[in-house]
Amino acid sequence: MSKRDEQRQLVKIATLYYVDRLKQSDIAKTMDLSQSFVSRALTRCVNEGFVKISVIQPSHVFLGLESQLQKRYNITQAIVVDVPDNPDESQIKQAIGSAAAHYLQTSLRPNDLVGVSAWSGTITAMVDNMHPLNVKARGVIQLLGGVGPNGNVQATLLTHSLANMLNCSPSLLPSQSIERSIDDKKRLMAAQEVSEVVDQFKEVDLAIVGIGMLEPSELLRSSGNYYHGEMLGKLAQRGAVGDICLHYYNENGEPVLSDEEDPVIGMPLDLVKKCPRVVALAGSLEKSVAIKGALIGGYVDVLITDRFTAEALLR
DSSP: OOHHHHHHHHHHHHIIIIISOOOHHHHHHHHTOOHHHHHHHHHHHHHTTSSOOOOOOOTTOOHHHHHHHHHHHTOSEEEEEOOOSSOOHHHHHHHHHHHHHHHHHHHOOTTOEEEEOOOOHHHHHHHHTOOOOSSOOSEEEESBOOBOTTSOOHHHHHHHHHHHHTTSOEEOOOSBSBOSSHHHHHHHHTSHHHHHHHTTGGGOSEEEEEOEESSOOHHHHHHTOSOOTHHHHHHHHTTOOEEETTEEEOTTSOBSSOTTTOOBOBOOHHHHHHSSEEEEEOOOGGGHHHHHHHHHTTOOSEEEEEHHHHHHHHO
């Protein structure tokens, strides 16, 4: 058999498959070939240049930025969303929340224990964009105290909503995020209804977290779960740039408070780092230093952010 005969056969197989849309089994039957021969022929057609496959990337897709972020920070996946020029905070939250909803709907595994840091406007946007799934999670657990000192229970409502979407029960953390003292924290951590939830932190398969800055978000301000006064000054003095579950770290991702100083009841940074899959929802240029610290600290496996923040993280 000459080279030309071989090439003619390869091109015919490729035309029947890619142009005429025949199945490999139908091509094999039509041409009196084995299906394995057809499969190998199609692979050769690509390798030898008879078939060129191109992926057309829409203008709102940023695969290059995603790939660079993954390589730069050694994360499993980066998802970069499109936002308008000069976006406001609401537009960023909605775009990231929508992408996060799609990610969770397509990647949740049956019986995953999902942890959620529920004091987050972006996570709220994610839940608002979700619809009930066919997959049943093992449970949804609050990773941060779900009661605001002023009676705000928005985090509890969000946790209930997410659990309903995932066809499971919520595990609520019946405490404030920040207790008044270390002694108050120890007393609450010893209470059965709190300790039962905290003990589950190490079992979380998928943690959904926001990334905060030293300056509290509007949601945290309204809930009352934020530092001010002397403690805020101490955090700034020690170089705090951001937080996950209200545990603060510096630009290198290192915690700035010891366990003996930290009155927060929430998933600690060492367990965040050990969690099999941590999905961080965070965007806006003013948060880029906080996000970068979390990435350098190794707390994030999947980052969902906006295109301008992605570019800032790569500069």
